[in-house]
Amino acid sequence: MKKSVFERLLSLETPVYYYDMDLFRKTVDLLAETATAHGVKVHYAVKSNNEERIMRYIASKGLGADCVSGNEIAWAVRCGFPPESIVYAGVGKTDKELTSAILAGIGAFNCESLEELRILDDLAGRCGRKARVCLRINPDIDAHTHQYITTGLEENKFGISEYAFEDAVRIVKSSPNLIFTGLHFHIGSQITSVREIFAVEVAKAEKIVDWFESQGLRVDHIDLGGGLGIDYDDPDGDPIPDFKGWIETVATFRHRPDQVLHIEPGRSVAAQCGSLLSRVVYVKEGRTKDIVILDAGMNNLIRPALYGAYHKVDNLSAGFLRETGPEREYDVAGPVCESADVFGTKRLLPETFRGDLLAIRSAGAYGAVMSSHYNMRGDAPAVFSDEL
Template sequence: MNIDTIKIFQSLKTPFYYYDTTLLRATLQAASQAAGQHGFHLHYAIKANANPKILDIIQSYGIGADCVSGNEVARASTCGFPADRIVYAGVGKSDEEIRIALEKEIFCFNCESLPEIEVINTIAGSLGKKAAIALRINPNVDAHTHHYITTGIEENKFGFYLYDLDRAIAACKELEHIQLIGLHFHIGSQITDLTVFRGLCLRVNEIQTRLKEHGVILPHINFGGGLGINYDCPTCGLIPDFASYFQIFEDLFEVLPGQQLHFELGRSLVGQCGSLISRVLYVKEGKHKKFVILDAGMNDLLRPALYQAFHRIENLTSVGTHEKYDIVGPICESSDCFGKDRELPATNRGDLIAIRSCGAYGEVMASQYNLRNLPGNYFSESVL
C-alpha cells in the first residue's frame, strides 16, 4: 500500500475491509485466461466473499456462480450472474431454498443425498419443472489441509460414498422431475499441494471407467475448488498459479466425448485482494509479553479463532526496531487473537495495522458478537 493510501486510511473509521480492485481484476483475468485455454467453465464460490461490488466485478468476467444457500442464489441473480451459470450445492437445502433455485431456473443442483434428491423431485413436480442435478461424490481423497476444511475423505457429512453411487444413479432414473447431468467433487479448501489434484483426477478416471462399463456417461464433471493462496507471504504469490492448476486436469483427466469440465474457485480469486485495516487501541505490557490490542476483533475476522489460521500482520504507520507482540482484539474471549509472537516495528496507540489476505472468508463471516458494529468496506477505486 502506498503512502497516499495510508494517509486516506488514517481519516477513515476503523476497522474496515480494504479491497484492491486492480489486483482482483488481474487475478480474474489470469484465472479466466488459464481456464479458457482448455475450455473449462469457472464458477465463483460466493461463500468466500458476497460483497455486491466484488460480485459485480467477478460476473463481468463471464464467470458463473457457485452457491450454498438460497440467499446466495438470490444474490448471484441480483448481481447479474446468468441463471444458466449458477450451481447450488450444500448438504442441507431447505424446501424454500430449493424452490427459489427452481424458480430462478439455475443450471444445476449439486446433490449430496437421496432424501435431498427426492425432495427436489417433489418440489420440481409441484412447479411443473425438471431439476438438473449432479451427484456430489465423496472420492476419499485426502486434501492434506486443516481438518475443518477437508471434505473429501470418507467419514464426513458431504456427498455420496462411492459404494452408494450405483444406487443413486438408479434412483435418479426413476424420478420424473430429475435430470441427472453430472458428477460433482470437492475435496477441501486451501490446498497448496497440487499433487492432491493429481490424485483426484486419477480417482475420477476410475469412477468414470466404472460408470462407462454400465453405459453411463454424464455430460458435466465438476471438480469443485480448493486451490489455496500464500498466507505466509502475500507479495510472493499475489496471483495463484492457475496455469499449473488447470494443466493438471488437462493432462490427467480423461475427458469422455461431449463432456464439459467445471471448477468452483473462491479463495484463490479474492483472497489476496482484501486486507482488514484496524487501529491500535492500547499496547499492554505483560510479565513476559507485550500485547497490541486492536479495535478489530474475532467478530470482524473469525478465521484465526476458528481455524488457528495464519494471516500476515503489518504496521502501516510505524518504522524502527522490531519487537515481538501478541496481536489481539477487544472481544471478551481468550480466542480473540490474530497472532502470537509477531514481529512488528515498535508499535503505539493509534498506529494502523493491516491484516493481509482477508479477501476470502473475512467480511462474509463477520458478526455483531458483543453487539459490535459490522466492519466497513472500501475499494481502491473509491478510496484513491
C-alpha cells in the first residue's frame, strides 16, 4: 500500500472493509481471460462477496453467477447478471425460492436431492414452464481442507450420492417439466494442492458423466464447482490465485465439443483485494502476554472464530507513522463478549499502541457477507480504493 492511500484511510471511521480495486480488476480480468482461452464458463459464487461494485464489474466481464438463495438470484439480476447465466445450488431451496427462479428463467437448478427434483418438476408444471436441471453429485472425494468447508464427502449434506443415481435418472426421465442439462460437482473450498486435487475431481467426474450418458442422458453442462485456494500467509507476495493451474486442470476433462465445462470461483475472486481495517482500542498488558484489542470483532469477520482461519494482521500505523522498532508478540482480539473473538494468537507485530490502524488481510471473501449484529454491533461499511 502507498503512503498516500494510508493517509486517506486514516481519516475513516473503523471498522471498515477496504477494497483495492486495481487488484480486484486485475484478478477478475485474468480469471476471465484464462477461462475464455480454455473454453471454460465461469459463474461467480455470489455468497463470497455481494458488494454491488464487485458484482457489477464481474457481470460486465460476461461472467455468470452461482447463487444459493432466492435473494442472491434477485440481487444478481439487479447487478446485471442475465438470468440465463445464473446457476442455483443449495440443499434447502424453498417452494417460494424455486418458483421465483423458475419464473426468472435461470440457467440451471443444481438439484441436491431426489425430493428437490420431484418438487421442482411439480412447481415448474404449475408455472407452465420447464426448468433446466443439473444433478449436484456428491463425488465422495476428500478435498483435504477444513472440515467445515469440505463438501464432497458422502457424509456431507450436499449433493446426490452414488447409491441414489439410478433413482435420479428415473425421476429425471419421467418428469415432464424438467430438462436434464448436466452434472454439477463441488468438493470443497480453499484447495491449495491445485493440480493434484482438481485432477482427482476431474477423473472421478469423467467416470460419473460417462455413467449418466450410458443411461441415455445427454450431459451437456459439466460444472466442476469452485474451491480454488488463496495464500492467506503471504497476501502481498502472492496476491493473484493460481487460475492457470486450476483452469488448465479443469480443461483436461475429456469432453465433446458440444459439452461445456463450467466453474464457480468465489474466494479466489475477491479475498485478496479486501482488508478489514480496525483501530486499536486498548493494549492490555498481561503477566504472560499482551493483548491488542480492536474495534472490529467476530461479528465483522467470523472466519477465525468459526474455522480457526488464519488472517495476516499488519500494523499500518507502525509502518507509515513511525520508525518500527523490534517486533513483539501479541494476541489480537475483538471486543465481542465471546472468548472465540480472537483474530490471532502469538502474532509478531511492531510495538503497537492505542489508536494504531491495523489491517486484517485477505478478508474480501466470506468476510462482510458473514457478518452479524451480535452484541448489537454495527456493520463495517465498504470503501473502495478508487473512491477515496
